[in-house]
Amino acid sequence: xxxxxxxxxxxxxxxxxxxxxxxxxxxxxxxxxxxxxxxxxxxxxxxxxxxxxxxxxxxxxxxxxxxxxxxxxxxxxxxxxxxxxxxxxxxxxxxxxxxxxxxxxxxxxxxxxxxxxxxxxxxxxxxxxxxxxxxxxxxxxxxxxxxxxxxxxxxxxxxxxxxxxxxxxxxxxxxxxxxxxxxxxxxxxxxxxxxxxxxxxxxxxxxxxxxxxxxxxxxxxxxxxxxxxxxxxxxxxxxxxxxxxxxxxxxxxxxxxxxxxxxxxxxxxxxxxxxxxxxxxxxxxxxxxxxxxxxxxxxxxxxxxxxxxxxxxxxxxxxxxxxxxxxxxxxxxxxxxxxxxxxxxxxxxxxxxxxxxxxxxxxxxxxxxxxxxxxxxxxxxxxxxxxxxxxxxxxxxxxxxxxxxxxxxxxxxxxxxxxxxxxxxxxxxxxxxxxxxxxxxxxxxxxxxxxxxxxxxxxxxxxxxxxxxxxxxxxxxxxxxxxxxxxxxxxxxxxxxxxxxxxxxxxxxxxxxxxxxxxxxxxxxxxxxxxxxxxxxxxxxxxxxxxxxxxxxxxxxxxxxxxxxxxxxxxxxxxxx
Numbered sequence: 001x002x003x004x005x006x007x008x009x010x011x012x013x014x015x016x017x018x019x020x021x022x023x024x025x026x027x028x029x030x031x032x033x034x035x036x037x038x039x040x041x042x043x044x045x046x047x048x049x050x051x052x053x054x055x056x057x058x059x060x061x062x063x064x065x066x067x068x069x070x071x072x073x074x075x076x077x078x079x080x081x082x083x084x085x086x087x088x089x090x091x092x093x094x095x096x097x098x099x100x101x102x103x104x105x106x107x108x109x110x111x112x113x114x115x116x117x118x119x120x121x122x123x124x125x126x127x128x129x130x131x132x133x134x135x136x137x138x139x140x141x142x143x144x145x146x147x148x149x150x151x152x153x154x155x156x157x158x159x160x161x162x163x164x165x166x167x168x169x170x171x172x173x174x175x176x177x178x179x180x181x182x183x184x185x186x187x188x189x190x191x192x193x194x195x196x197x198x199x200x201x202x203x204x205x206x207x208x209x210x211x212x213x214x215x216x217x218x219x220x221x222x223x224x225x226x227x228x229x230x231x232x233x234x235x236x237x238x239x240x241x242x243x244x245x246x247x248x249x250x251x252x253x254x255x256x257x258x259x260x261x262x263x264x265x266x267x268x269x270x271x272x273x274x275x276x277x278x279x280x281x282x283x284x285x286x287x288x289x290x291x292x293x294x295x296x297x298x299x300x301x302x303x304x305x306x307x308x309x310x311x312x313x314x315x316x317x318x319x320x321x322x323x324x325x326x327x328x329x330x331x332x333x334x335x336x337x338x339x340x341x342x343x344x345x346x347x348x349x350x351x352x353x354x355x356x357x358x359x360x361x362x363x364x365x366x367x368x369x370x371x372x373x374x375x376x377x378x379x380x381x382x383x384x385x386x387x388x389x390x391x392x393x394x395x396x397x398x399x400x401x402x403x404x405x406x407x408x409x410x411x412x413x414x415x416x417x418x419x420x421x422x423x424x425x426x427x428x429x430x431x432x433x434x435x436x437x438x439x440x441x442x443x444x445x446x447x448x449x450x451x452x453x454x455x456x457x458x459x460x461x462x463x464x465x466x467x468x469x470x471x472x473x474x475x476x477x478x479x480x481x482x483x484x485x486x487x488x489x490x491x492x493x494x495x496x497x498x499x500x501x502x503x504x505x506x507x508x509x510x511x512x513x514x515x516x517x518x519x520x521x522x523x524x525x526x527x528x529x530x531x532x533x534x535x536x537x538x539x540x541x542x543x544x545x546x547x548x549x550x551x552x553x554x555x556x557x558x559x560x561x562x563x564x565x566x567x568x569x570x571x572x573x574x575x576x577x
Contacts, residue, residue: 022096024445025076025084026434027069027255028264030102030290031059032313032351035394036072037434038080039445046448050079051429053394055352056290058103065103066254073254085256096445097259100267100437102290104246106308107132107239110162112141114148114180115170119199119228121381123166126232128378130239131263133309135160148176150183157187164242165193166235167208169200169223177204178211185212197238199223199231260441265304267436268295271450273302274439275389278451282386284413285432287393288312288368292375296383303382307375312364312395313351316344319367319374327370329554330411331362332567358576361398365408368395372412385550387415390424391454397428403498403541403573406459416463416550420520421530423457423537456503459541462530465550466517468493470565474547475519477511489545493517494561496572497545501538507531509543517547541573 024039024046035053039046052075057067073084109132113120120136127134137160141152157165165184169177177200187193189212198208198220205220212218219238223231240263247261268285272295276283282298291308310318319327320341328340335343343363347353355361376383390413396405406424415422431454439446464475474493479501480486491497501507508531515524522528530536536543548569554561 023082024096024098024438024442025073026098026100026437027072027253028101028430028433028437029056029058029065029069029099029253030264031056031105032290032311034058034065034068034072035101035430035434036069036076037429037431038076038082038084039434039438039449040080040082045452046442046445048429048431048434048449048453050076051431052076052079053430064252065250066252069254096438096442097255097257098437098440099247099250099253099255099259099261100433101264102131102308103250103253103261104243106291106306107164107243107246108160108162109134109164109166109239110157110160111136111166111168112153112157112180112184113138113168113170114176115172117168117170119223119231120168120170122228122232123168123199123235125378125381126236127166127239128306129265129304129382130236131243131265131306131308132239135162148172148179150179153180153183154187157184158192161192163194164197164239165195166197166199169204173200173204177207181208181211188212188215188217195219195242197221197235262437262440264293264433265295265306266440267433268293269297269302269304269436270439271295271432271436271446271454272391273297274436274447274450275391275455276302278447279389279455281388282384282417283389283391284383284387284415285391285393285427286372286396286409286413287427287430287433288371288395289393291315292371294372294375294379294383296379296387298384303379305375305379305382307378310371310375312367312371313347316348316351316367319344319370321374323370323374326373326554327366330366330369330566332563332570333359333362334563335363361401361404362570362575365398365404366411369408369411372409373414376413385414385416386418387413388417388419388422390415390422391432392424392426393432394428394430397426399428401573401575402426402458404575406461406541406544407569407573407575410461410544410546411552414550414552415461416465418520420462420464420522420528422461422463424459424461424539424541425455426458427454456539457537458539459544460501460537460539461544461546462509462511462519463550464491464513464517464519464545464547466493466513466524467549468516470494470562473514474517475511475513475545477509477545479507479509479543481505481507491545491547494548494565496548496569498541498572498574499543499545501536501542502540503538505538506535509536511545544573 028035058065276297294305435446435449476490
């Protein structure tokens with residue numbers, strides 16, 4: 001059953017009192033961490049009861065995922081007294097056991113277009129909505145005069161080591177097809193490539209069959225006979241199925257009895273779509289673990305992104321590139337490019353190291369923002385920045401400074417909500433993914449957990465859009481609490497202003513934007529009120545007025561925001577430097 005379909009099918013999904021939710025265990029595993037979440041019935045509702053996480057043992061030196069899985073289950077057993085590792089068939093076990101995450105390595109996909117084709121970008125985008133590392137081999141395999149080189153193709157392909165190659169007929173196929181087929185065919189024959197998907201007209205497909213034979217690891221489709229979205233869906237289905245099969249056959253996951261696998265992308269997508277429909281708002285969820293995942297949805301549609309090659313651990317080198325300087329500019333202290341590069345390389349060589357000092361936490365937070373910003377670019381044709389609910393996973397949760405996670409999310413996604421207001425939620429236990437995973441088979445459980453254990457904002461952010469110079473007044477306002485106390489404030493361009501507004505507080509907020517600045521769809525100079533028709537929701541961080549503009553201009557000599565201004569962001573949010 002589709003969790004996201006719940007609100008559309010009456011309220012059947014939410015008939016909690018009539019549903020025996022039983023107990024559910026979700027294990028979220030990848031090569032970085034193994035996390036467990038245990039759900040049980042509390043006063044007729046499914047609730048998060050206990051959780052634990054340990055360093056993964058899937059990779060070297062142990063190479064056995066079950067070691068970490070059993071350790072997590074033992075920790076949850078100690079908290080609950082519920083036996084999760086039965087000694088015989090008569091022992092009580094959870095009603096539902098689900099494995100999620102990225103328990104096996106992602107699919108490596110190379111897309112090889114023989115010249116330009118309008119579907120290339122769509123294929124790369126849809127491949128990145130699966131647990132796949134995607135490499136489009138185009139300019140890198142061509143000589144200076146634009147001709148495909150068989151030598152360059154082979155060198156690049158062997159260096160990337162793709163499991164799957166998608167060979168696409170482009171506008172140079174007449175000249176390049178035979179060379180590409182011969183080169184890739186040799187790699188298919190020697191086992192370097194596991195599967196080749198040929199997207200071409202019938203004549204070019206026949207050439208492949210004549211050259212390579214009708215092999216079982218060779219499939220084809222004529223994109224000219226279908227709509228672009230149909231071809232994209234076919235590729236997505238193929239890649240998702242491959243990963244699902246690998247995950248279901250993970251050797252010795254440490255789980256007893258019947259267990260199901262739901263991918264992290266699928267689980268996050270189900271939960272994010274449910275939140276969007278339940279709240280009737282656009283929502284996005286973001287996390288960085290072994291790779292980076294983003295899910296986005298509004299009431300009508302949604303999309304997902306997986307970048308296994310971008311994270312803060314084994315794949316932290318992926319930050320080198322266009323967003324590296326963005327990360328450096330977000331730091332509240334001076335750090336040269338060489339110094340930051342050395343920090344990144346040290347983390348890559350010791351990916352299990354945890355940030356142990358405030359300085360390291362600030363560097364990690366800036367890098368997280370840059371990673372999300374870079375990954376979000378791949379969502380440009382799928383998602384909108386008009387996000388009203390933004391949820392950060394465990395990577396954005398710092399017990400000492402929850403505002404640090406809020407700032408990292410705002411810097412990475414840079415939401416521009418249609419109404420000007422975005423609620424930021426932090427999910428330290430990874431419950432959004434865990435709920436989505438169990439929701440594939442038990443949507444009532446997922447609905448309860450999301451509503452009661454996930455949806456609790458730590459901050460409400462009001463985004464002021466517009467351009468100006470540092471220090472120019474952007475917006476002024478007054479926050480009036482229900483007890484009669486009030487706070488008046490002015491927020492210059494390039495700054496943040498935090499207002500105390502805890503969970504359970506109530507009041508109203510008035511804002512007046514200066515010429516050239518606006519909140520949501522308001523007009524410059526228009527007075528806006530928040531908290532009357534729709535109550536303001538506070539949290540541990542409170543209310544943040546974000547008058548830094550969109551996009552954030554923090555890079556380069558022409559930057560509108562100085563290092564000193566960045567330091568004030570942290571100071572205003574109470575983050576110790």
